[in-house]
Amino acid sequence: MKLALPGIPFLAFLRARRSAIVAGSLALVLLATLHVVVPRRGGGEDIARVSLPEEEIEDALDQANAAEEARLAAARGGGQGVVQGAGQGGGGEAGAVAGPAIRAIDAEWEKRSVPVSLQPGRGYVAIVIDDMGLDRPRAMRAIGLPAPLTLSFLPYGRDAPALAVLARQRGHEILLHMPMQPTGGESPGPHALTVDLAAVEIRGRVGAALDRFGDAVGLNNHMGSRFTVDRRLMGPLMDELRGRGLVFVDSRTAAESQGSEAAGHAGVPMAMRDVFLDNEATADAINRQLREVERIARRRGHAVAIGHPHDATFAALAAWLPGLQEKGLQAVPVTTIIRRNLERGRTAQ
Numbered sequence: 435m436k437l438a439l440p441g442i443p444f445l446a447f448l449r450a451r452r453s454a455i456v457a458g459s460l461a462l463v464l465l466a467t468l469h470v471v472v473p474r475r476g477g478g479e480d481i482a483r484v485s486l487p488e489e490e491i492e493d494a495l496d497q498a499n500a501a502e503e504a505r506l507a508a509a510r511g512g513g514q515g516v517v518q519g520a521g522q523g524g525g526g527e528a529g530a531v532a533g534p535a536i537r538a539i540d541a542e543w544e545k546r547s548v549p550v551s552l553q554p555g556r557g558y559v560a561i562v563i564d565d566m567g568l569d570r571p572r573a574m575r576a577i578g579l580p581a582p583l584t585l586s587f588l589p590y591g592r593d594a595p596a597l598a599v600l601a602r603q604r605g606h607e608i609l610l611h612m613p614m615q616p617t618g619g620e621s622p623g624p625h626a627l628t629v630d631l632a633a634v635e636i637r638g639r640v641g642a643a644l645d646r647f648g649d650a651v652g653l654n655n656h657m658g659s660r661f662t663v664d665r666r667l668m669g670p671l672m673d674e675l676r677g678r679g680l681v682f683v684d685s686r687t688a689a690e691s692q693g694s695e696a697a698g699h700a701g702v703p704m705a706m707r708d709v710f711l712d713n714e715a716t717a718d719a720i721n722r723q724l725r726e727v728e729r730i731a732r733r734r735g736h737a738v739a740i741g742h743p744h745d746a747t748f749a750a751l752a753a754w755l756p757g758l759q760e761k762g763l764q765a766v767p768v769t770t771i772i773r774r775n776l777e778r779g780r781t782a783q
């Protein structure tokens with residue numbers, strides 16, 4: 435828990451963090467209030483099928499709240515221990531960042547990853563569910579699917595931090611789903627990474643968002659077809675991840691994404707999305723994509739798929755996940771794929 439963070443004026447960073455903490459705490463208080471007033475937001479059959487007990491959700495809310503308060507107290511006490519995992523990048527020595535010297539053993543992402551017992555000779559499949567945290571009933575349905583999945587939370591979701599705590603307790607791995615500017619006019623949401631931002635602001639936004647999710651092993655991009663193709667902008671993003679010992683998962687919303695090159699240069703472990711499950715959110719289309727996932731996992735030994743909190747996606751995954759074993763496949767958290775990528779990189783050298 436060191437404070438040094440390469441390349442960031444600390445006060446500016448702390449200011450950004452403080453406002454994030456205050457906003458996060460207010461959001462949690464608001465959530466607790468709304469939860470009492472509107473206990474059955476959205477009602478209907480989908481929610482009726484959710485089996486997670488309310489006490490468990492309340493426990494998760496309490497934990498997330500306590501964590502936010504602890505961070506706030508730490509910030510008041512002069513900032514000691516505020517910057518989680520910031521010591522991983524070599525304490526601010528710029529020379530330690532460049533090059534392929536990735537230490538998997540002592541990285542923060544390893545500590546946060548979901549432990550997995552790998553069955554040898556199987557095809558390993560990581561299923562990532564994006565856009566988590568905005569819709570509580572849908573988040574609970576994702577959390578209720580057989581673990582381990584990797585659930586990626588948008589930073590501005592009101593109750594996203596608490597849902598992430600609950601998801602991790604249920605054996606799912608956690609990513610931050612960082613909004614980034616797409617081509618075209620669609621809005622990526624508040625606090626997004628846009629191409630007009632200075633490097634220090636990019637790092638500040640990434641850091642503030644990551645601070646909301648103490649279990650996040652790293653981040654993947656929400657949208658970002660414009661932002662991720664700019665190598666100059668991906669540098670500060672990777673520096674922040676490297677400084678915190680976290681990973682990058684490239685959603686590859688643009689074929690020319692610079693994610694792989696920028697991560698490699700900064701020494702950030704990474705994985706890339708192979709298949710989008712539900713660009714067409716129908717049962718037939720999703721099942722077709724799942725067969726493609728199986729094909730890639732058998733051929734290459736692993737595959738990364740990204741889906742979204744759609745009804746059709748939940749239904750397809752609920753039917754598909756229990757059958758993996760007899761197909762010679764195994765569901766793994768995304769960090770398993772990242773470890774494999776690191777091992778392959780080493781043997782290739």
Ligand SMILES: [Zn+2]
Binds near residue numbers: 564565655656657
């Ligand atoms: Zn997204």
